[in-house]
Amino acid sequence: MPTPSEDGNASATAPTATKCDSEHTPQPQSVCEPDHRRSVVQNVVLIASVTLCMIVNTANLTGVSISLPTIGRDLHIVEDKLQWIMNAYSLSSGCLLLFFGRLADLYGRKRLFLCGCAWLGVFALGCGFAQNEITLDILRGIQGLGAAAAIPACLGILAHTFPPSTIRSIAFSTFAAGAPVGGALGNAVGGVLTQSTEKSWRSAFWFLAGMAAVCCVGGAFSIDKDEPYQLDDRRVDWLGAFLGTSGLILIVFALSDGSVAPDGWKTGYVIAILIIGVLIFALFVVWERYLERVQNGSGTRRRRWWTPPPLMNVSIWGRANGKLGVMLIIAFLQWCGFLSFSFWITLYYQNYAGLSPILTMVRLLPMNVTGFLCNVVVALVVGRVDLVILIVIGTTFTAVANLLFAVIDPAAPYWAFGFPATILAVFGADFVFAAGTLFVAKVCLPHEQSVGGALFNTLTQVGAAFGTAISTIVFNAGLTKASRKYGVEVHGSVANAPRPAQLVAYKDAMWAGFAFPLCGAILALLFLRGVGVVGHKTGPKVVDSDATTNEKTVSHPWPTLLLVYQAVEDR
Template sequence: MSSTIPAAAESRRPSLSVTTKAPDDSTASTSEKGDSIIAEVKSTRPPRSFAKDVILICTVTLAMILNTANNTAVGIALPTIGRELNIVEYKLQWIINAYSLSSGCLLLFLGRIADLYSRKYTFIGGCAVLGILGLGCGFAQDEITLDVLRGLQGIGAAACIPAALGILARSFPPSPLRSIAFATFAAGAPVGGAIGFAIGGILTQFTEKTWRSTFWFFTGLSVICCIGGFISIDDDFSEGLVDRRVDWLGTFLVTAGLTFIIFVLSDGSVAPNGWKTGYIIALLIVGVVLLALFVWWEHYLERLHERGEASLDKWWTPLPLMSVTVWTRAQGKLAVVLLITFFEWCGFNIWIFWAQLYYQDYLGLSPILTMVRMLPMCVTGVLCNLVVALVVGRLPVVYLIVIGTLFTGVANLLFAVIDPAAPYWAFGFPAAIVSVFGADFVFATGTLFVAKVCLPHEQSVGGALFQTLTQVGTAFGVAISTIVFNTTIAKSSLQYGVVVNKSGTNAPRPAQLVAYKDAMWSGCGFAFAGAMLALIFLRSVGIVGHRKDQDARSDTTIRDEEATTVPSSH
């Protein structure tokens, strides 16, 4: 596999960056350079005990559980929240969207802050925000207060998740334990989904404070995360670069651009005139332009540093928030992995979104019965990450990604041809079982690959980039499938002489079924597109995990035949 040397910042010169090129025929010399640099980094790290490693893995996994459960638990409690706070149904979704919007749009910025200053304290701060704002959500008395607090709470997730990925990459050198750590962290997502469904349903139904108890419960878990972080994460505050300036212009461009785009994708289908609404079109255009300007600005800053024209005396020349060349790591294969991640999250969340609506709105099942039908995917998710931990050091990554994305496509396919008269075991159960393979296989192997090819100073940014693609993929997939659903239900209803209203509640049942099936076909297409990309571009990647009998040098050295920019340390 050709990829990037994970070289540490070793230069003590005052320059902001050092560019080294590996000669075309000097793989061995490049390998030796990588080995010596990595050895220097390892020598500066204090020895860690096994108990400390276990606490660290449990702590970051609990943070991932909190991130997922904060949405699933609130989702199951939405009807109760609506009744108690007198929130109309179509506005309830913003209790979920506010959290997702802030957590998705601030990932790159807070990931960069973690890399520049301290992943440990960024992680702990993020967990503290999750807890404090969650406590406030439990005391909210009206819709606006709850929406604002949920939006602020999402900032905590945007801080702790990319920092956690950077912490894992730094704390565990290439080894079987690293594979286990990343697989366990990835397992936090399905476990969080299951805990969120279960705890949210139980506390909402059986406690006096109903949905408020859920927020307070997760506040307690946030406190545990903070304590675990203080105990198990090495202090890295002094490991920042000589240039710790923040790229504020880049931060504004990417945050504003992502905010507008994710807002449009979330709100386009329910806007007054749908996707034809004036502000939806305007914000979409502005968002795309801002992201284009962000890419140009980051490329400009990167070129300044490469030419040596950047200086600490020039306040407007900080290191870029996101190196544009990060997309070229491993000869562009990192970009392919990120694109596959986008497609997978499109397909996976299309299935989750429409499967729940199919059960509740079409079959008329209660939220609890719907939850029971979705629970098998959580069990499978844990098992999938166990499989990854066992085989990722022996099986080429292309097999795991292709199998996973194909299975996600099959889950959508089962619902695209579903027979409502058939028992749950014929379509619903196998779909729930296989749906999660793609998300868990791609998340675990993808984050391992990111950690392997990203340079030490961009580990959290790499993790943030990965997480951002999952967030944008979620919003994009649901938006596209909603367009398909609305278009199909309108056309199908006309065949029965019915003009559907905006909500589609007056559509004939046969037309509704066709619309659900067509929405699932779109999810099938996204997932299969990810599988095709993996088959075409990732066949030469090889193994990204590590096993005990691997040669240490091959584990710790990642060769790159291209230019590698190595930032200097302080």
């Protein structure tokens, strides 16, 4: 493992990350090829288990999303607050990825995987018994902790188990396909169970609990027992985890609740929560920067018992002359637009168009089929096409999908607006995720690989919550304004709003969803020019922090993103 110099750069003579070389680079057992031979059955079960985990994670969003109108009617939840059933899960799972990635490094990935899957299952079971809005929101928020623990562990498990080979390519490709498969399965199962079973939406949660249990059984049987890394400093930044998570939760809560509070945005607690959230998150950034300077030995600062390694090096945002920071912002904006689209299209079909959950599911299936095909396309072209082209195409297509619903004619057939929108929406999610993670792996320093990947995933998860929160504000404002033209006062619910006013509100929300990815495309055109192709046929490389043309082959104690990259290139 290369020893970073005082300025954070890795040694130029570091060996490759594709194999263990004890003569040159002593590495922990957990990053080397396993000592024993695995059976074909074990390999198949392992790949199936981690892929099923990704499917469960995605289905917990899409399967619940399609059940939202039914949940709202059953538990008497007004439409503007339904978003918290989605946001609570996304926010808790997204904000804690960095934290649980650190725990996986310290205490072992198999342990985190099994605990995370068990946690997902137990609280999915609890969600199925919830009797009111508050209980369901809290359980969903707690359930998200399981995904935050399991998903980072999955990639590390695959990297540890399979050395560079055909089976590694199969393993990583299968895992990546778990997201669109989970989306399709969530829509299908959620729609069918919600409409066809006596327990309605509760059956969908119980089905997800059963799937999580299968993950636990398969993982316990097939995953090797790995040893935690022998790191110099094994402490956890508990304070940073608390500050970052609580700050983001308070900010998004204020954004979500401001438009429906008793006095709107003038409500005292909304203003207080927003200010406190911003201050806490700013304090998180300051604290992480301080810990980074302490760890680097900057100035007269010395390491003490209360200065553990930071969860996030703030300087990582400046890698590649700031292009990494731009890429992270684009990922955030893309998921704001994509999840906003997914949220409102479901409500439009069921609450405005009056379609059943099953008919809604059928109309959303093209999204999942296209998502799977996009993963294949990215794997084939990412080593040949400029990063800017992939990012601009993806974000523009997602923006156009929102635009089609922003100008939709309800009397027009599904094939005129709905079908092309569902086809285009997922291009941004797949293109930005695949190309973005490869770019992160390319420009991050060796000891920042896991942090960079976790940070990318964190911003996508938080972007999902932020996008639905902002679009809900726009929806409520449009609904109120349009209803007043018909002499009707509404307060966050479409129940008493005239149908023309409802249509205006849905279109306004889609305009907000259109703006997010469009801004991402503009940022890519302005600031990512010159990046070039992020895939290479000669193997994974990492450029230095100044993004010069001098590239170095490196090894890393958890080369997850490098190995994902190599698995794609090996194909």
